[in-house]
Amino acid sequence: MKTNKKVQKMNNVQKSEKETAVKVTALAIIPKPMILLSPQNVPTTAGVTEAPETVTVPTVVEGAPQQATLKAPLATATAETDLDITTIHPSADNHRKTFNDTSLQELADSIREVGVLQAIAVRPRTEGGYEIIYGERRYRASLLAGAKTIKANIYNNVTDDEAEDMSLSENLQREQVRPTEEAKAFKRLLEKGRYDMYSLVSRFGRSEKYIYTRLKLNELYAPIGELLDNETITVSVAEEISTYEPNIQKDVYEKHLKEDSGDNWTGYTLNLFRKHFEKCYTTDLEQYKFDKTECKACVHNAANYNLFAEHNGCGHCTNRKCLETKNAAHVAKETEKLLKSDPKLVIARPYYGSRNDTALQKLDKKGHEIKDFDYNVSAREFPKAPEAPQKEQFTEPTEYEQAVQTFEQRNEEYARKVEELNRKKEEGRIKTYVKVGQTEPELCYVEINKKETAPVTIETLQERDKRFKQLSVEKIVADTKKVVRENDYPESPFTQYEDGMLYFIMLTKLQRKHYPLCGIKDQPIRLDEKQRMKIVAKLTDAQKTVIKRDFINHFLCEDAYGDNSASKLLRDFANMHFPDQYGLAKATHEEEYQKRHERLEERINEIKKTEKAAAKKTEAMPTPTAGKQEEPLTEAKKGKAGNDKAA
Template sequence: MQQQIQYIKTNQLHESSLNPRKEFDQHGIDELAESIRQVGILQPIIARLNTTVIKKTIPIYEVICGSRRLSAAVIAGLTEVPVILRDLSDEEAFDLMITENLQRKDVSPLEEAVAYQSLISKGTYDVHSLSIRFGKSESYIRQRVKLNDLINEFKDLLRKEVINLSAALEIAKLNQDNQIELYDDSYKNHEQAYGSLPSLKQLKRTIERDFMTDLSDAPFDIHDVTLGPFGSCIGCQFNTASETLLFPDAPEQGRCINITCFKEKKNRHFEREIQRVQQEEPDVILGAPGYIYGEEEKRINEMKKQGVPVVEMSWSNGFSEVTIPEQPDTPDASYYETTEDYEEAMEDYLDEVKDYENDLKEYNEKIASGVVRKVFMAAGNDKGKVRYYEPVGKRANGSLSEQSGADVAKEEQIKELQEKDKRNAELAFEKTYTDVKGLLEENIYSNIEENLSQSEWQAVYVVLLESIGHVPLREEINPEGSYIDNKQKTEIASKLDINQINRLFRAFLQNRLETGSPLYQVSEAKSLISIASEKYPELVKEIDLKHQGVYLKRKESIEKKIQELTSNQ
C-alpha cells in the first residue's frame, strides 16, 4: 500500500510523550540541519493525529518517527516538512518508535538498553522474541537490558566514552551499593586520573575479589532454602551460574554477586551450627586461628567469657591442619595440539593419580585412627567450616584423642590464665620501674656525693657488661656462650671477683676508646695511647719512633720547600 506524503507546518508537529528516547546529540542535530539546508529532508517524518490536543481549528500531530529530523528542520528554517500520517494505536506507535530508534546507525548501547527494556516492560516481547524481531542473539539482548542496572554515574561515563561497553557490562553485574563503592574507589576522580583507570582485566579482577564470592567455597549448604531472604543459591538471580549468557566464564556452582546476602547466610549458618555442635557433638573442638585481630578477636574473647570453649588452632599451640588431598584433573585431549603431547600429559596424570591415592589413603588412616580431631572453626577465613587437625609438638604424645572439646578448651583456659598472671607481674614490674625512675629524677639522685654503695657498683658492672666487646672475659663469666642475655646480667654482676672486675673495666675502656676517627675523637685517642704507654712502654716507644721517624723526614722536606719559596720572593 502506497503511503501519501503531506507537507505539514512544523508548528503543528509535537514530540510524542511515548518516545522513550529523551536525550539527543545537539551537535548531530546541527550537522543534520546543515545537510537539510543543502539537500532537504530525504526521509519523511511519520506522525499520527493527536486527538488529545485541540488548538482551535488547526490539527496537531504527534511525531512517531523523526524527532531529530523535525528539530533539525526548524533549525534549518523550514516551516513545512514532509510527513506520512498513519492511524496508529499507542501500542503500535510505541513499537514503531522503538524499532526506528534501534535501526539507526548511531544508536548508543544505553538507548538500546532503554528500548529493549521498554518493549519487555510493555509485555509485548520477551528476550527470545526480541532476538528474532531484531536479528540479535539472546546474549546481546540480555547484555543490553542489563545496562539499565548501571547507576547514573556509570551511565554518564559510558555516554562520554570514559569507560567502554565491555567495562560497563562488567560493572552492570553488580548491585547499586557495590557500584557506588566501586565508583567512589576507582572512578570518582576520573578527570584527574584518566590514564590510571582500571583496565578491563584489572576491573574483572577487582569485581571478583571485592564483590563476588565463589559458591564452591561457601561454608553453608548452597541448596538450603532457610538461610536467607532469597532462598537457595541454586537458580538464584545473584548466582552467576543462573545467567550463563551474562557470565559465560562462571564456575560450575557459580559466584554470588550479592555479598550482603552471602554474609547473612554465613552468619545464620554459623549461629545455627555452633549451637548444634555444642549440643550434639561434644567431642568436636571449637577452634580459632592464631592470627585473629580487631573485632573478631573481641568476639572470640567475649565467647570465652560466656563459657564457650574456643581453642587456638596453631602450630605453636600444638595443632597442625590435616587437609584432604585434591584429586588431579583429567587431561582434555582437545587442549593439546598433538597426540604425543596428550599422551605425555596422560602419563603425568597417571603418576599424579598414584600420588593422590597414596595421600588419600594416609589421610583416611589418620582420620580413622582417632588422633585427628574434628574442629568447627569459630573465626578466621574458615569460620563456619569443619576442619581436621592433628596434635604436634608438645601435644603429639599426649592424650588429646581421648579428651572432649571442652576438656581441651579447659587446658587452654588454664594456660591463658597462667599467661595472664605472668603478664600482670610484668606490668607491675614495668610500672614500678617507671615510678622509681621518676623518683630519682625528682630527688636529683645524680647530685649525691657519698661513696658508691655495693648495689650502685653492681649496677655499674651491669652497664659495663653491655660494652665490653668480644674478649675472653665474656665467655669466662658466661660459659653457656658469648652472648649475654639481658636477664642474666644482674646475676653475673653479683658474682664477679676483684680480678674479673678489673678486667671488666679494662675491656670497657678498650671498647669505648677505640675509634675509627682519632683526629675527631682526639681525647679518646690520647687516652688510649696514654694507657698503652703505661702498660706497654717499650712497645709503644717502638711504634712512636717508627711513625715519628717518617714524620720528621716529611717535615724536613716540607720546611726545605717553604724556605726555597721564601727566598725567591
C-alpha cells in the first residue's frame, strides 16, 4: 500500500529529527571559571557571528576545544522498550508549557501511520509508573493518535538536577522551541551552576552573543513576550526591546504594540523599529556639547545594558528629562560666559529657528534681559571659523596638501566677513545678540534702522521696567493657575469674600433689562470688570436675588433639550416665577397633542377591527384533506372546465 504524501512528509520530519538531535546520555562540563555577564569581560562584536532571527538549532558536532571532564556519573539507559502509555506521566518541572495544537495533530497523524521513530526518555517514579525526562510532545501526540504503547528509554538512578539538565539540553536542540522558552532554559542551566557561558557556547554550538541576547528575553515585558510567542513581532525586535528599561518596554507596548494602539509598530523590521524607537525614546549623546563623563556609566545609557549594540563612544540616552536638564544647564552657563565677555550683548529670542526654551527660562529667572524678536526681524548667525585639517587624518600627502589649501581659502573668506561685520557694528548698522541654540549659544546680528540706533534714554528704560513688571505679573498668574488646579482645598468655611467672587462671575450673565437695578443705565454692551467689581462692593439682597436668577435662567435655557434634567428644572423654574404664561403654553401644546392622540387611536382601532375580521374569515374556511391536495388548475384546464359548464 502506498503511503500518502502527508505521511511521507511527517516520516521525513521524524527521521531528520532523529538524525540531527544529539542524544543526551551524559552531562559533560568543560572546567573553566564562571564567566560573569558584565561589560568588562563580554567580547566585542568583532569576530562574533551574527545570530539569525530563527530559533532553529543546527546539528551540533560534539567536539570540545579541550578534553571534557565529567561532573556527574554517566546516566545509563536500559535497552529501548515499549511501555504501556498509561504508566507514563509528564514532569511538573518541564520548562515547555505550550504545545501547538496543529503541530501536535500532524505528529499524531504520522505516529498513527508509522509509530514513534525516536524513543522518549523516562525514569521510574517512587509512587509507580514512569516520569518523562524529555519527549512530552511525542507522548502527547501518541495519546492523540490513540496509541496503547510508546517507545522509551528508561534511565535509572537519575537525580532531579540531572533529569532537568537532560530535558533542557534535549529540548534546546529542537526546532519547535519558542524563543522565550529557550531563554528560560538557558537561564535555568546557568542558575543550576552546571554550565557557565563558555560551556553553553561549546555545548549548543551558539555564539556568546546569541545566548546573551536570548537570556535578555527573560527581562522582556510579559505582554511583549506573548506577542513574540504568537509571532506578532520578530525575535530580533523583541531582543532589541528587551535591552531597555521596564518602564520604557511597558510604554512601547501600550502606545505602539498593543492591538488598539494608534501608532502600531508590530509589523516593523528591526531597522524600521530602531528608526522609530530612536525618534520617540532615545537620543544620541554624540550631538550634545556638555560633559558626558557621568553619562558613560549611567543606567539610562543604552550602551550600558545592550553590550553588543553598535554605538559611538557616548551611547544613547533614554532619560530625556535628565538629558534636557543637563543640556539646558550647559547652554545657560556658556551663554553667561559670552555675556561677561561683552557687557553690551543681549540675549535674543528669535521668532524663527530652533532655540532652547529650558535654557532661556533659566536665564530669565536669573534676571538676564531677553529681547523677543517678532516675525519681521531676521537674526543672522555670525560666521564660524573653519577647522584646520589634521595631518594624521590623511593617508596621502597630496590629499592633506589639498585640504590645507581649501582651509586657507575658507579662513580668508571668514576673516573678510568678520571684518565687514565689525565695521557695520561700529557704524551702528547692525546690533549683535546671543542666540540660545539647542546645544550651545551662538552669536547673531540684526540689521537695524536709524530709529533703533537712537541713544537709550530714561524714558525707554522706564518703559522696559514697566514691561518687566507686566511679565512678572503674567508669570505669577500662570503659576497661580497651576497651584489652584493641581491642589485640593483645605477644610474651611466658605467666606464672604468668596461669596463676592461668585457674584463677580455670575454678573457676566446679568440681563441688560436688570442693569438699572445695579446702578447701570443706558449701556448696550456687557458689564466690564471694573463695573462688576463696583457692583460687588455694594450688593443688596434684591440685587443678589436677580443676579442669581439670571445666572440660573442663562444656564438652564442653554442646557435644556428634550426631556433631560435641565429641561425639567427649567419648567419648574418657569412655573415658579411665571405660572400664568407657563400654564398657557403648557395647556396649548398638551391640547394639540391630545387631538393628535385621539386621531391616532381611531386609526389603531380601525386596523384592529380589520385584522380581527380577517382572522375570523380564515378560521371559517374549510381545511383541505390530508394526503390529497387539490391540484391547481392550469390555464388549459380552466378553459376546459368553462366549456363543460357552458355545455
